Amino acid sequence: MSHTRLLLLGSVTLLFPLHEVSAATKKTLSAHAAAKVAQPGVVQSKTAETVSVHAGIGSSTGVSNTTPGGGLMAIQTVPKVQSGVTRDYIAKQSPTANPLTLIQNLPGVVSSGVDPFGASDQMGLSIRGMDQSEIGFTFEGMPAADPISYVPLSSTVADTENIGYINVAQGAPDLSAPLYNAVGGQITEGLRDPSHKRGGLLDLAYGTSSLRREFIRLETGDIGNSGVRGFLSFSYQTAHNWRGPGGMKRYHVDAKFVKDWENGSKSGLVVTFTRPTSTYLRPPTMAQWKTQGVNFNYTDTYKFGDTSYYGLVLHQRNSVIATAPQDIKFQHGLSLHVTPFFSHYWGFGNGGTTLDESSLYQGNQYAGQLNLPYSQNGVATAATIDTYQQDMGGLNTYGEWKILHNTLQFGDMYSYMNAVEGSGFQIADFNGNIASPTGKSPVYTAYGQKLEQWDIHFLQQVNALYVSDTYKAFNDRLTLNAGFKEAMVSRKVTQLIPGATYNTGDNKAEPLPQLSMSFKVTPHDQVFFDAYTAFRDPSAILTYVDTFNAATGKMNRSHSSNLAAEYSIGEELGYRHTGLVSVSAALFNYNMTNRQISSTVFINGVATSASINAGGQTVRGAQFEASLRPWHHFSPYISGQYLHATMDNNFWNGTVMLPTAGKTAVKSPTFTGALGLSYDDGHFFGTYTMNYVGSQYSTFMNDEKVPSYFTANLSLGYRLPDLGFTKHPQLQINLINMGNGGYLSGVSGVTTNAKTATAIGGAKVAGSAPNYFVGSGFAGVLGFTTGF
Template sequence: MRKHGRLILLTLSTWLSVQSAGAAAAVHHARTRHSSKAVSPPVTTAVQASHPMGAAHHDLESHAAESVVVHTNVSSATGVTNSTPGGGLMPPQTVAKSRSGITRDFIAKQSPTSNPVAMIANLPGVVYSGNDPLGTNDDQQGLSVRGLDQTEIGYLYEGIPSAAPVYLLPYTSSTADNENIQSITLTQGSPDITSPLYNAVGGELSESLRDPSHKFGGLANFSYGSFSLKREFIRMDTGDIGHTGIRGFLSFSARTADEWRGVGQTRRYHVDGKFVKEWGEGNKASFIISYNDPLQYYLRAPTKSQWSRYGVNYNYADKFTKGSSNYYKLQENLHRTLILGAPVNLSLGHGLKLNTTPYFTYATGYDNGGTTLSPDGSYYGNQPAGTLQNTGAVGNNSFSAISIDRYDLYYSGLNTTLSWQKGNNTLAVGYWYSYFDQSEPSLYEALGPDGQVSSMYGQWAIKTQDGSLLSQYNIHLIQQTNSLFINDTYKAFNDRLTLTAGFKETMVTRQVTQNIPGANYQNGQSDAAPLPQVAISYKITPHDQIYVNGTTSFRLPASIMSYVDRYSVSTGVQTRSHTVNPKSEYAIGEEIGYRHTGLVNVSLALFNYNFTNRQINTTTYASGTPVTESINGGGQTARGAQIEVGLRPWHHFSPYVSAQYLHATTDNNLQVGNDYIRSAGKIAVKSPKVTVAVGLSYDDGSLFGAFNMNYVSKQYSTFMDDESIPSFETFNLNFGYRFHNYMYLKHPQIQLNLMNIGNSGFLSGVSGLSTNAKATKGVYGTTIAGSAPTYFVGGGFAGVLSFTTGF
């Protein structure tokens, strides 16, 4: 059997190499013959094989990876070079683990309104649960990779951890505008050992910002489309500033659009900036700033019965009814962020290199919802609140109010790696420290006679009879993270064999207070995890590589609510008890893979993962406000295979196919009250067995277009597998035309994006999980009542027309 396997591998490798050589010769001949038709002088592009972004912190084993030099006749204002296989969906990789990515060749052709989570939907193992067709609502969308949700995927922006350290939702619109993203890389299954992450049991998503141009100039984009979309973007590059060696850019964008279902208008203002200084050989210092100011409304998440009855019309009311809490303006939410970073890469000589990234992020905002309160029968914690103050008009012994979840988040840190290369060996040591401070009080504010809200921040909040602010929770959390790591890479046989071993010890401490009558005041947790990694890769030929790796990772519960008591404001009954020392999720994974690069690019991987204390996030509601909860899903096993195939541009065409098969099961019976549901052996939630993506792009330098299709099979939404959403497909299309330079306009172009073609709405993912949807008998014979899961509703059809030009 082993001989047959080797024969098959050798045959496949030989065939692909022959095809690559023959087709490359044909392409060279065709380009030579038609060189007079080129729209611009040929551009030489160096594509980093192992890590296209060139981020400050990346796999140490890939430092000496080769570059693939590609000649292309495409020149554009948007950064498209038409050099990446698969139309920008398959940049070459050499690191000894599963890794995929997208480059400007793909990013620039997507709708300017899309976000990074939506753009990676074609990569192997990715399930994107969109909640609107334009990709603007990243507060209510789902992402999973190999069945692991977005809070289990580490998110880096220029080496900066960009997801809030407790909730861990990516909020990808908080980082760069699409025009400024150079590339995005997804590492499925495990993070890099140098990455400043402690939650990445499902992999790592890394976003890289473009470097400023050496020449003065800029870019402008104007987009209009469905749902009254209007978006403007402008960027200015300083070029090289005198003889300082400094160059930079600043950009600004503004966007407004209506919600695709229901009512309400969203808006977003965004600023990006990057300044760079390079000197000597391998020395670079950068300063990065991103500011985001979005406002939007929550879309109502239906149960399956509500979806069957109302479809896309299951929405919040567009008009206020006295005594009702179902008014859409009460669902307003805002997540304003400021990200600052200063990556520095220094070449110290004698094989020594120092990479360090200090960073600071501030986030503030609110998540609001509607509720009704009793003026004299409400509770503050477990104590009667007495006669409430600031209630406004009261009728039928109740009044409508807005439930306000206000928060302020500060997180900063420093990640440093010192590496030393001596001969065939590279040794690296590093340290990461992070400090996180979160304040999150809940408040209530009475509505005006027509449903008006005086202050979304609760400036005129309702008070109890003794003057205290009526609140369901008043939480303050401080988290400190310390991480030490060491990594050694050895290369042999003319760099054909690469051996890597590393060890990381991550220590996390949380201190939490809950200042509500009757609640446990102080709670916390300290945990440390040993995280070894090993990897071996071997280049069979310059175009063929095999690899195997073993990795570990861990994650604490991704919810501040796990640590505190909560009481019903209407009854004073305790609705949630704080968890003492909740168990951390720990994962052990193994992969074996094969890659071929050339005209035809192939990547294959088999993977196996074992989890203990699997932490699964779900959405619940507290007084009408959505909050994130964490469920301990016990043990889980996941096994599967993925494949990726992409063609380098050939006669201007670049096809791409990716697919994954996943078999993930729950290993334990889960506790519900004093009994257990019989969940052992059931298919894991949010883990479709089959995902497929197909793409075809065309770009001749002037005319361009692409088609992408995604298929996702059935997904379970309960641990008992008694409710699921059916499989679905999405179809997206884009096409456009680049014009010749005209006066001060450089490579102006027009582009049309059509999203969700043929869809009028579908269930795209699970929003709120349930242990069981139907009543079931537990292990001890207790009848355990069912509860209905809720779902994301995938967006209907939308179109976006964009005009872009450099200057």
């Protein structure tokens, strides 16, 4: 099907040839674009020059000093709740930050970071109480989350210096977005466009925990009269863990090329590569946190049998992602938007365990008497090696026809994914070293088979057809939109371990209507209403397979028999005002069925994702944000949210029914808020933000919770005069999490009840301890940046 679409695209291109931009036309277009960018309060500038001069600000980092709130409140006009950050904010944060930490001050967003630099994907995120697996994440128009667990792989897609904007739709996802999990909203990230001028950027940063980071970007500028321009960047980062032993290394490459056509069409190509290696940070239970605090870590020295040794808990997730968005304009109001995409992920996640030579099983079959090296009394220490590879390709295509007052849209998204995952063992020597973190020297059974916990092959196809009509009247003051999407997901999963169900999977088709309307009361005031639906297939690869205890051969987890999709119906009513003071306020309500709660469980030391069907849920609340355009160089910002999220049903734990109806949903703080203050006079600049997150429950029975907490960050900098080849060099210091020496930042693994609970009917249910993310301590980053 995808080949057919590509052939159709090629045929259309031949029928309607695109014309390259002449030098004179480019000059006119560039002048016109510059005039538009110079207007104060623009939504966002995706074309950030190497040296940008806007409203008197000269910067090598793309800062224009035009976005309200110091870049924390990009002006929005879409008829739904949406917030965003621009280069005015992004460029002043630590260059180590990832997109999930960059949006933590927006209404309703809770970012549960575990390291101060934002370099780890071992973190949590929620929006209106919906966790990160329920939030769609797109990058340059392509899906950029793990296609099975839906975890946003935010640190793999782009370096901070290259991010042009990040938008957060707290409720309704875009109808045309290539997503099938966005019941909790959508995060949209885009790169800055390449500069029209040849040059580059150098960014050097050093900090606490032995942080070292180098970044360089080279710009081609306009290549002759071809209309093509691009950039290529490389970065390297290394640091020690802020708590416990170990650390991280990260290599990253970004490349983006665009071609402007004379008729306003645009072609693009984006490719990124990431190779990060890190040591896990150990998540505590509440009891462990209360007794040991930030000292509950993996051990730094090895003793025989120590499964908590940090050398056994390495993690690596490599990625190559590519997309080539094509926006093609024809005559008579016709346009075509085509986005082919491809992602390739591979890596490993390890954990420590022990193996008994005389009591090992492959599934439910005895592995035989083994003779393991480096064993004592028949027991050896080993690393559980969980290796995986995921390949996904797809094509999102839609056409638009603007005729009179209407804009019609017809589209289709198709993707195909092939994933394999296996979990074997690697023996540790008497010093705790393993020969290969990728499991190249595995343990074999007495019968010559590789000893594994699972051997999974996962195939998935997604096809989504969508159509919408947008009608505008009263000189475009009134906008009405209605759309419909039919999303179809097919999954086939095989598990080759003896005793496991060989073939599982499911097929789903979900109708997803949307409706929105907005009215511009004045040029500066807008009211809007939207109603939407969204769905999410169950996450986590282990949801679909049986797993066994390697020491006993007994099944410790069977594949889920309840694979119903999570489905939400939501409504939002909002108001916006733009001007010297910008304000956005909204009420929201939605109801969910088959709410899928993502959690983390440990199997032989390896952190794995699990999905729990918590039944129905009702979410209601209000959110608010306000900001000021730069006034006497100052620009303040404030945001807040009230949330009331409750479970609609009692919970069946497989044996008894727990009385959870009416309980507050997990990961749903009642109040969240943020304050920000930015200053920028063209030379001195700084940004201060303070974030508050209310307490949030970690169990369905509401018998354990994360306490509320505050965090505060400060950035200060000075732009130096040009010297030699340098253009707008600057010094910047970022102080992260000032005054907080470690705290519980969020829930990693939820449970039904932490304490003994009474089920409906009187039965006693023993408690199971949740585990938590530990927020980072203080960190400082000193950086030097210059254009050239």
